Amino acid sequence: MAKIIQKYGGSSVANIELIREVAKRAIATKNEGNDVVVVLSAMKGETDRLIEMAKALHPAPEPRETDNLLATGEMVTVALFALACQSLGEKVKSFTGFQAGIKTDDAHGRARILEVDPARIRTELAKGRIAVVAGFQGIDRHNDLTTLGRGGSDTTAVALAVALGADVCEIYTDVDGIYTTDPHIHEKARKIDRICYEEMLELASLGAKVMEIRSVELGLNYAVKIHVRHAHSQAAGTYIVEEDSDMEKTPVRGVTCSVNEARITLQKVPDKPGVAARILSLISKAGIVVDMIIQNQSVAKKPDNGITQWTDFSFTVPAADYPKTMELMEETAREIGAEKVLGDDNIAKVSIVGVGMRNHAGVATVMFSTLAKESINISMISTSEIKISCIIERKYAELAVRALHDAFELDKP
Amino acid sequence: MAKIIQKYGGSSVANIELIREVAKRAIATKNEGNDVVVVLSAMKGETDRLIEMAKALHPAPEPRETDNLLATGEMVTVALFALACQSLGEKVKSFTGFQAGIKTDDAHGRARILEVDPARIRTELAKGRIAVVAGFQGIDRHNDLTTLGRGGSDTTAVALAVALGADVCEIYTDVDGIYTTDPHIHEKARKIDRICYEEMLELASLGAKVMEIRSVELGLNYAVKIHVRHAHSQAAGTYIVEEDSDMEKTPVRGVTCSVNEARITLQKVPDKPGVAARILSLISKAGIVVDMIIQNQSVAKKPDNGITQWTDFSFTVPAADYPKTMELMEETAREIGAEKVLGDDNIAKVSIVGVGMRNHAGVATVMFSTLAKESINISMISTSEIKISCIIERKYAELAVRALHDAFELDKP
Numbered sequence: 001m002a003k004i005i006q007k008y009g010g011s012s013v014a015n016i017e018l019i020r021e022v023a024k025r026a027i028a029t030k031n032e033g034n035d036v037v038v039v040l041s042a043m044k045g046e047t048d049r050l051i052e053m054a055k056a057l058h059p060a061p062e063p064r065e066t067d068n069l070l071a072t073g074e075m076v077t078v079a080l081f082a083l084a085c086q087s088l089g090e091k092v093k094s095f096t097g098f099q100a101g102i103k104t105d106d107a108h109g110r111a112r113i114l115e116v117d118p119a120r121i122r123t124e125l126a127k128g129r130i131a132v133v134a135g136f137q138g139i140d141r142h143n144d145l146t147t148l149g150r151g152g153s154d155t156t157a158v159a160l161a162v163a164l165g166a167d168v169c170e171i172y173t174d175v176d177g178i179y180t181t182d183p184h185i186h187e188k189a190r191k192i193d194r195i196c197y198e199e200m201l202e203l204a205s206l207g208a209k210v211m212e213i214r215s216v217e218l219g220l221n222y223a224v225k226i227h228v229r230h231a232h233s234q235a236a237g238t239y240i241v242e243e244d245s246d247m248e249k250t251p252v253r254g255v256t257c258s259v260n261e262a263r264i265t266l267q268k269v270p271d272k273p274g275v276a277a278r279i280l281s282l283i284s285k286a287g288i289v290v291d292m293i294i295q296n297q298s299v300a301k302k303p304d305n306g307i308t309q310w311t312d313f314s315f316t317v318p319a320a321d322y323p324k325t326m327e328l329m330e331e332t333a334r335e336i337g338a339e340k341v342l343g344d345d346n347i348a349k350v351s352i353v354g355v356g357m358r359n360h361a362g363v364a365t366v367m368f369s370t371l372a373k374e375s376i377n378i379s380m381i382s383t384s385e386i387k388i389s390c391i392i393e394r395k396y397a398e399l400a401v402r403a404l405h406d407a408f409e410l411d412k413p
Numbered sequence: 414m415a416k417i418i419q420k421y422g423g424s425s426v427a428n429i430e431l432i433r434e435v436a437k438r439a440i441a442t443k444n445e446g447n448d449v450v451v452v453l454s455a456m457k458g459e460t461d462r463l464i465e466m467a468k469a470l471h472p473a474p475e476p477r478e479t480d481n482l483l484a485t486g487e488m489v490t491v492a493l494f495a496l497a498c499q500s501l502g503e504k505v506k507s508f509t510g511f512q513a514g515i516k517t518d519d520a521h522g523r524a525r526i527l528e529v530d531p532a533r534i535r536t537e538l539a540k541g542r543i544a545v546v547a548g549f550q551g552i553d554r555h556n557d558l559t560t561l562g563r564g565g566s567d568t569t570a571v572a573l574a575v576a577l578g579a580d581v582c583e584i585y586t587d588v589d590g591i592y593t594t595d596p597h598i599h600e601k602a603r604k605i606d607r608i609c610y611e612e613m614l615e616l617a618s619l620g621a622k623v624m625e626i627r628s629v630e631l632g633l634n635y636a637v638k639i640h641v642r643h644a645h646s647q648a649a650g651t652y653i654v655e656e657d658s659d660m661e662k663t664p665v666r667g668v669t670c671s672v673n674e675a676r677i678t679l680q681k682v683p684d685k686p687g688v689a690a691r692i693l694s695l696i697s698k699a700g701i702v703v704d705m706i707i708q709n710q711s712v713a714k715k716p717d718n719g720i721t722q723w724t725d726f727s728f729t730v731p732a733a734d735y736p737k738t739m740e741l742m743e744e745t746a747r748e749i750g751a752e753k754v755l756g757d758d759n760i761a762k763v764s765i766v767g768v769g770m771r772n773h774a775g776v777a778t779v780m781f782s783t784l785a786k787e788s789i790n791i792s793m794i795s796t797s798e799i800k801i802s803c804i805i806e807r808k809y810a811e812l813a814v815r816a817l818h819d820a821f822e823l824d825k826p
Binding site for chain 1: 429432433463466467469470471472474475477478479481482484485488489491492493495496497499500506507509512533556557558
């Protein structure tokens with residue numbers, strides 16, 4: 001007998017008929033002899049409906065009140081799901097986040113789970129019941145309702161899996177699993193059977209469509225086996241698991257691309273200690289998150305007043321923050337005496353990810369030469385132990401993904 | 414500075430615009446220097462929408478899950494109301510029933526409030542905030558959400574008024590107050606300025622449209638001054654208060670009629686000890702609530718086998734329970750040897766109510782002669798200290814109400 005957490009997303013519980021369908025699935029899992037805990041999102045469209053009402057009353061709704069409002073979405077789903085199970089003759093109880101013991105900090109709208117007290121869930125499981133838990137929500141030390149932010153139901157599911165020592169946390173969604181790349185970009189994209197947490201985290205832009213990063217981090221920290229699969233298919237999806245020796249045999253697990261970034265370059269920055277910090281301090285104060293940062297080797301120049309070291313400094317920020325960042329950089333450039341600020345939001349970041357690249361020489365070379373073969377110019381490069389990212393012109397993004405997918409033969413198992 | 418509870422019903426918060434309107438009203442009350450606690454119902458139609466979904470999944474939804482579902486309706490309203498207040502620059506916090514300290518028993522769907530712990534509300538009031546509380550709901554000792562049943566938000570409001578020692582509990586609705594009779598029946602119906610709890614309880618069929626009985630009982634037990642008034646008018650409505658000597662000067666406060674009952678008569682019941690209990694035991698077991706009960710004086714008869722006492726036994730039940738009651742009575746009549754079961758669901762109950770009738774002789778005489786003058790036959794009479802009810806043919810109901818209203822000159826202040 002296994003302990004299984006099943007999380008169903010909003011599209012899987014979008015209406016009464018679908019709720020009945022997933023209830024059947026949960027019951028079938030229980031009838032196979034398992035303990036089953038179900039975590040649900042709000043019905044598709046419900047959260048938007050609530051936000052729309054809130055915005056009609058207040059242009060910038062206060063987070064605490066917004067949480068009170070949004071938390072109702074999941075409460076509705078769990079009650080309906082429980083009724084569906086009961087109409088099918090199954091023993092079941094539904095729980096709000098706080099009843100399920102999900103305790104969070106008080107950062108409304110993006111709360112973090114501090115502790116899970118699953119005593120009540122354990123009791124219900126022991127009585128042979130399915131426990132249905134409202135995802136996305138918890139309670140803080142003031143007894144205020146909180147929500148966990150985007151993808152919060154995944155986090156609820158994984159946190160419950162940790163607290164209950166579940167054998168697997170199944171994330172049901174409307175895709176088959178995690179793919180080697182976006183199937184909309186490359187028809188040869190292939191479903192990945194097993195992927196390790198670290199790869200999943202790096203494949204963020206792929207994974208975020210399926211599973212939120214925080215829940216993967218939680219899975220990594222507590223080694224929770226996660227199974228991403230289709231709500232209306234019996235086929236296995238993708239297992240997100242701990243890295244094993246088999247995984248290292250494959251140098252590249254997936255190719256991903258993001259077109260939501262912009263690049264800013266400060267040219268001819270006087271190269272003194274602390275200059276990078278000064279460049280970034282204004283934008284970090286503005287709450288803008290910097291992704292890639294590259295500082296080129298200094299070049300000695302000889303201006304009129306003696307020898308000075310100069311450098312070029314580049315970084316990327318989310319495209320939405322590009323205008324504000326350019327504004328702040330013009331100011332910074334004057335302050336630190338940089339010659340010029342260049343900006344480009346017509347870029348894409350193409351990345352290859354795989355734990356195997358640690359042990360495979362030449363992966364970077366293959367990447368760069370593949371892009372070169374397609375006459376794609378690389379303007380920035382950054383690497384981590386298991387990822388190589390290149391900034392290229394946006395118009396080449398899809399071409400680059402296809403070329404890299406083919407070069408690393410990701411269509412082959 | 415006064416402490417004021419304001420309860421707004423579903424029709425007063427039916428949409429975004431109305432929520433903004435009642436928020437303005439609450440803020441205006443606060444700006445007059447009062448502490449304000451607002452209790453809200455679900456937006457009109459929302460509870461029905463939720464019940465409809467529940468019924469689509471289960472023909473007889475389990476009360477616990479139904480409560481989980483329905484409790485969300487009021488949670489949505491209080492969050493939206495708080496956002497409306499904030500957009501108007503007001504300090505405010507919203508609370509679910511459990512956050513407001515509403516502790517109930519575990520009778521899901523019709524829970525009773527056991528205790529109110531208003532500590533959190535007090536704190537917010539002390540900080541100069543409006544506290545907005547979801548009506549109709551509470552939490553039981555298992556930490557399960559409960560709902561209080563029909564009119565539950567009124568009960569929440571009065572219970573909070575008790576717990577906080579409020580100066581007045583204002584019940585905002587879509588009528589001006591309590592009337593001497595239904596204005597749809599008699600154009601001369603007049604708004605009552607002050608009425609005592611006991612009269613209000615007896616005027617149930619009038620009052621239930623405006624205020625639920627349980628909340629009036631609670632008001633009576635703790636002497637909470639209740640003010641029933643229109644949500645979109647500044648005019649005073651009806652105060653429900655403790656009886657005072659002024660009230661006794663008026664023999665009749667109001668006239669009410671109910672057409673939702675049916676009469677059943679068992680003819681020629683052998684008059685032995687315990688027979689009334691036997692007659693009523695089957696229907697009480699079936700959960701049917703008996704209203705009027707009348708047993709006529711026994712009449713000595715002389716059947717073939719000696720002297721026996723016989724009696725006729727009549728009672729009324731809700732019209733919806735009439736067919737079932739007739740069925741059970743046929744069975745009972747056979748068991749106890751009653752001769753015949755007669756039923757009539759074509760009746761109406763007309764009542765006059767007033768604490769003054771205790772000290773005014775002849776009130777009953779005026780009632781009976783007024784009905785007689787209109788050639789209306791009375792088939793049953795029951796009285797309490799402050800009420801006289803007559804069962805008449807249904808077709809005369811409105812005529813009887815008008816005639817009694819005129820006879821007691823209720824149109825005059």
